[in-house]
Each structure stands twice: as structure tokens, then as C-alpha cells.
Amino acid sequence: MLRGLATLVCFQGIGEAVVYLSDMPIPGPVIGMVLLFATLQLTGTETPEWLGETGHFMIRWLSLMFLPACTGLFFLPDITTDQWLPIIGAMFLGTLLTMAASGYLMHRLMPDPDRDSQ
Numbered sequence: 001m002l003r004g005l006a007t008l009v010c011f012q013g014i015g016e017a018v019v020y021l022s023d024m025p026i027p028g029p030v031i032g033m034v035l036l037f038a039t040l041q042l043t044g045t046e047t048p049e050w051l052g053e054t055g056h057f058m059i060r061w062l063s064l065m066f067l068p069a070c071t072g073l074f075f076l077p078d079i080t081t082d083q084w085l086p087i088i089g090a091m092f093l094g095t096l097l098t099m100a101a102s103g104y105l106m107h108r109l110m111p112d113p114d115r116d117s118q
Contacts, residue, residue: 001050001053001054001057003050003051003054004048004050004051004052004053004054004055005054007036007051007054008032008036008051008054008055008058011032011033011035011036011039012028012029012032013028013032014031014032014035015027015028015029015030015031015032015033015034015035016028016029016031016032018031018035019031073087
């Protein structure tokens with residue numbers, strides 16, 4: 001798992017460097033994950049088991065990572081008082097877009113049972 005974590009941190013650092021050098025308005029970790037995905041696709045290899053295990057471990061604890069942000073929203077109302085409408089709008093719209101994109105991708109990527117039976 002340490003090898004997978006080191007790989008993820010390395011790609012995050014590369015993403016941060018790309019953002020710093022190019023002044024892009026995209027978070028460095030996002031660029032890093034895109035670069036990791038591109039690397040795996042261009043080399044034609046499947047995700048290594050050690051990297052997959054690290055990813056699954058981190059996803060299992062992902063909800064814990066949102067606690068500091070949620071706590072900040074709750075305990076700092078003077079800072080976020082004017083921002084409730086955009087926050088709620090972003091949460092609602094983000095949820096709808098995520099559900100729509102997930103449904104579309106699932107529909108496109110799952111095999112068609114009618115086609116397989118012919």
C-alpha cells in the first residue's frame with residue numbers, strides 16, 4: 001500500500017507542478033489523476049493490484065475527509081451566512097449532474113443483453 005500511496009502522491013506533485021507552471025485554474029490533484037489515467041492508458045497496462053488496493057482503501061475512508069469542511073460550514077456561520085444559497089445550489093446541481101452522468105455512463109458501458117442473446 002505504501003508503493004501505491006507514493007505513486008498517487010508523486011502524480012499529485014506532478015499535477016501541482018503543471019498547474020504552477022501553466023497557471024491553469026484546475027486543482028493539481030485533478031491534473032495528477034488525469035496524468036495517472038493517461039499513463040495507464042498509453043502503456044496499455046491494467047491498474048496494478050498494489051495501486052488498486054490503495055485506491056480502494058482511500059475510497060473507503062473518503063467520507064471522513066469531508067468532515068473538516070462540513071464542520072467549518074457549521075461552526076463558522078458568520079463567514080458563510082451570505083453563501084448559503086450558492087452552497088445549497090452547488091450541492092443540489094452537483095448531485096443531479098453526478099446522477100445523470102453516472103446513469104448515462106452505466107447505460108453506455110454495460111453490455112446490451114438483447115445483443116448478446118442473438
